[in-house]
Amino acid sequence: MTALSTPAPLQAPFMRPGMAALPGSKIREVANAALGRSDVLAFWFGESDEVTPAAVRDAAAQALQRGETFYSHNLGLPDLRQAIASYCSALHRPLAADRVAVTSSGVNGLMVAMQLLLSAGDELVAVVPVWPNLTAQPAILGAKVRRVALRPQAGAWRLDMAELLAAVTPATRVLLLNAPNNPTGWTLTRAEQQLLLDHCRRTGTWIVSDEVYERVYFDAPCAPSFLDIAEPDDRVIVAQSFSKSFLMTGWRLGWLVLPPAALPAVGVLLEYNSSCAPVFVQRGAMAALASADDFVPGLTQRLKAGRDRLLAGLTALPGVEAAVPRGGMYAFFRVHGQPDSDDSLALAQRLVARHGLGLAPGAAFGPEGEGWLRWCFASQDLARLDRGLARLAEALRS
Numbered sequence: 344m345t346a347l348s349t350p351a352p353l354q355a356p357f358m359r360p361g362m363a364a365l366p367g368s369k370i371r372e373v374a375n376a377a378l379g380r381s382d383v384l385a386f387w388f389g390e391s392d393e394v395t396p397a398a399v400r401d402a403a404a405q406a407l408q409r410g411e412t413f414y415s416h417n418l419g420l421p422d423l424r425q426a427i428a429s430y431c432s433a434l435h436r437p438l439a440a441d442r443v444a445v446t447s448s449g450v451n452g453l454m455v456a457m458q459l460l461l462s463a464g465d466e467l468v469a470v471v472p473v474w475p476n477l478t479a480q481p482a483i484l485g486a487k488v489r490r491v492a493l494r495p496q497a498g499a500w501r502l503d504m505a506e507l508l509a510a511v512t513p514a515t516r517v518l519l520l521n522a523p524n525n526p527t528g529w530t531l532t533r534a535e536q537q538l539l540l541d542h543c544r545r546t547g548t549w550i551v552s553d554e555v556y557e558r559v560y561f562d563a564p565c566a567p568s569f570l571d572i573a574e575p576d577d578r579v580i581v582a583q584s585f586s587k588s589f590l591m592t593g594w595r596l597g598w599l600v601l602p603p604a605a606l607p608a609v610g611v612l613l614e615y616n617s618s619c620a621p622v623f624v625q626r627g628a629m630a631a632l633a634s635a636d637d638f639v640p641g642l643t644q645r646l647k648a649g650r651d652r653l654l655a656g657l658t659a660l661p662g663v664e665a666a667v668p669r670g671g672m673y674a675f676f677r678v679h680g681q682p683d684s685d686d687s688l689a690l691a692q693r694l695v696a697r698h699g700l701g702l703a704p705g706a707a708f709g710p711e712g713e714g715w716l717r718w719c720f721a722s723q724d725l726a727r728l729d730r731g732l733a734r735l736a737e738a739l740r741s
């Protein structure tokens with residue numbers, strides 16, 4: 344009898360190539376260090392402190408009481424797909440339910456879109472800094488991510504359109520856009536969207552447009568969307584979420600709008616990813632859409648109050664540089680003259696360890712975000728923002 348030898352301990356190379364290099368979330372790195380501390384004022388995650396509206400919770404609870412505990416169609420409940428199509432049609436150009444896929448969160452929908460389009464070695468061009476999941480997803484699939492940077496100029500984040508157009512060539516499989524942008528609040532104008540759509544029609548490039556903050560927009564009821572200008576058969580996929588505009592982050596529900604011809608393949612991909620979103624969650628979403636007109640504008644007003652309060656406080660602090668975001672839930676700012684001004688992870692770690700202030704380091708959003716900090720202002724309690732500002736002021740003095 345041969346003795347069994349002890350297997351070698353698992354080390355990174357057991358994973359497929361590329362996985363070991365996948366960075367963990369730097370936001371979590373800061374937040375995890377503060378686990379168990381109740382004194383920290385946390386503004387690091389992208390969610391409001393308000394609970395989901397009662398009508399939405401009631402609808403989901405009633406669905407559970409009725410025993411709606413089974414699978415649904417891969418693409419979602421037909422009634423919900425129709426309700427989403429009607430909601431989008433009211434905001435944009437008319438669109439039919441045969442372009443809608445319900446997904447188990449915005450991030451799940453985005454991953455499915457990437458799986459639909461990207462093979463290993465394909466090129467994706469992304470406008471950055473951006474929510475890190477958006478560049479990690481193509482990297483997981485082995486695609487090459489080419490970054491085109493927004494730059495802060497005269498109090499706003501700006502895109503060099505000529506640079507982006509030059510970067511998107513017939514070799515570019517996907518142009519990835521997130522506007523309103525997390526973390527900068529940068530938005531695309533209608534004219535810029537048209538230019539990009541025309542260009543991508545020429546190069547044969549798909550546009551994946553993450554528009555989850557379209558209603559968290561402070562200049563109009565809705566930010567410009569590719570759904571306003573694209574034809575159903577354009578190579579355009581718009582990703583959406585119930586998380587932000589309906590206060591449903593923990594529910595994990597979103598949707599994609601795609602060309603009708605893409606829907607069958609997306610249904611197949613959803614089967615292998617999650618099979619379907621939970622039915623009671625989908626019922627809650629139907630209640631959310633039914634009350635959208637009553638609910639969303641008020642939420643946006645509260646978020647705008649948070650933005651105004653935080654930006655006024657930040658820009659009054661010596662050495663702070665911040666652009667006023669036109670959309671999204673975040674102030675993206677930098678502090679000059681501190682020993683750790685250029686090391687956002689060290690600065691965020693110092694703020695939480697010594698001052699109980701929880702912010703996200705800009706480096707979490709790519710090298711272009713280094714030296715910046717992100718502060719989520721989705722706080723219904725404005726005094727909480729003031730307390731955070733006081734802690735930042737104290738940190739900058741010490």
Ligand SMILES: Cc1ncc(COP(=O)(O)O)c(C=O)c1O
Pocket residue numbers: 389448449450451474521524525553555583584585586592595596597
């Ligand atoms: C830009 C962006 N896209 C998508 C999402 C995904 O939202 P969810 O997965 O909660 O639907 C987020 C969440 O923070 C985000 O900031």
